[in-house]
Amino acid sequence: MLLYTTERSPRGFRVPAMAGEVSRARRRVVAIARDWQLPLDEEYLQDLELLASEVITNAVEHTEGTSIVCVRWTGVRVRVEVSDGDPCELIPAVSGPDEESGRGLLLVTSLAASWGTHPHREGKVVWFEIGPAVVPVAAAKVEFSAGCRHARDDASSGGEQRVLARLGA
Known part of the structure; x- marks a missing residue:
């Protein structure tokens, strides 16, 4: 029994390392x-955008190259993956109360x-x-096919990057 149809294939796109591209990319996510007509209320969609x-x-601020964004539907949640060319481990910053940056991963952790x-x-x-915090047991086993870094633009959503979800072990 499938948890969802395979027509919601992962969609990927490239984001040049320019600050002006971030707003376009988040709106695209x-x-x-929205295009998939997922069962997510407006609050989840706002969190998804943030x-x-x-x-x-x-990825844009801390790398010099193009990043790749891949959006997947797991059958329960939206999964966003951002690939960049920086091999350095991601370490959450500790920001003071007067600092204007450094809280991004705190937001990610919280929401x-x-x-x-x-x-x-x-x-x-x-x-x-983004989605329900508790995943139903039936949705616990999700397999992802090809990696995001090979994702093509939305216009070409080929079958080679399908997300398969199945029940059982």
Whole structure:
């Protein structure tokens, strides 16, 4: 039994390392979720936009190359993955009360149902999920196919990057 249809294939796009591209990228993430007509209320979509902005901003500000954003539907949550070319481990900053930056990962930790980071051969991937904090047992096993760094633009959502979800072990 499938938890969702495979027509919600992952969508990926590139984000040049320019500050002006962050707002366009975060709006694109939300547009993808809206296009899929997911069962997420407006509060989740606002959190999705805020957290996408934070994670994409980190990639743009702290790397010199293009980042890749991949948006997936797990059957329960929206998962956003941002790949960049910086292999350095992501360490949350400690900000003072008068500082204007350094709170992005605190927001991600507070609002995301889950989040994390992992290395890949060209840098790292930072990901987060928005949706219910408790995942139904039936949705606990989710397999992801091809990696985001190979994602093509939205216009070409080929079958080679399908997300498969199945029940059981």
